[in-house]
Amino acid sequence: MMQEQPSCFSAFAEPPTTYCTALRQLLDEHPLLREQMEAFQRTSLDVKKDIEEGRDGKTNMVRLHEQLQSFVTDIDPHSEREEGVLFPMMANYIGREGGPIAVMEYEHDQAKRHLALFFEEVEQKSIAELPKEAILKLANYANVVYTTLTDHFAKEEQILFPMAEKMLTDEEKESLQQKIAEIV
Template identity: 40%
Template sequence: MENSKIEWSAPLQQLMDEHVSLRADMTRFYEMTEDIEFESGPNVVQLFAKLYGMVTAFTGKLKAHSKREEEGLFPMMTRLLGENDRTIETMEFEHMKAEQHLQDFLTEAGKKGATLDETDAQWISVYAVQAHTTLTQHFAKEEKVLFPLAEKILTVGEKAELERLFLV
């Protein structure tokens, strides 16, 4: 099933749209990590401060998105796919892995605080790069496998329930 030909239900379209927005944010913070890697001097610390703000805002948006999946879509899919299917378990693991990279970034930056220097900025930025990589692969899996499967196996009533859950 080609994704461009799928007519998405409202809750799955919402998740797809959120991926677009999250990807745009990820691209911006990834580009900032590249600037940090290739710059030198005091400018690196200033760039890192901007990156820190970007990652902080992104982490909040990602948590809201993940919550919709973990509390709405994933439990429904688990019921339908059965206990032996590991699809949702894999998705949840990837969420945890990406969130851990972001948390490591924020924690290490917080530990350094005002003492952060160019070297610190460069090595701490690697956590943001790891989050970007994990989420890029994760979003692709959801869009190519999970969402089309959900569109196919969820009933109209289940999709309506998801839509109600997403409004909360």
């Protein structure tokens, strides 16, 4: 009988029971970000409903704009902690091209791109001047951010952070903590 060969990530199949301080901080930042994402997702759906029911959607679009501005204020430092510190440390072990780090960076880029598109279009014209088609397009950008980051957080929590906890040395975890503490 042939035994099944373990995959290169099988050592990370069981999540750790505890996390180092730095990874715990990154994990603990997710609930607030998720709350903000749920709020702007509800508002983007309200915008679409407004349009479908014959309203202009502009009141909800103003609220969506405010929610996304607040979200960016909180997500940017979180992303920098990951992209600028955690991902490079992990890339030393698993590489950056292909695999989990490439996926994480791609998803960060997708979310940032759609946020940038949202803000660029809102800044080109005031919300009051936007036609319904543009308002629907803006609501869709928010939906893409929500979907991308919802899946992204799940991957971090189920794969990336457990992998980091198991692969990084105690010295690297201490360095990770010191470096992410510098990002405000």
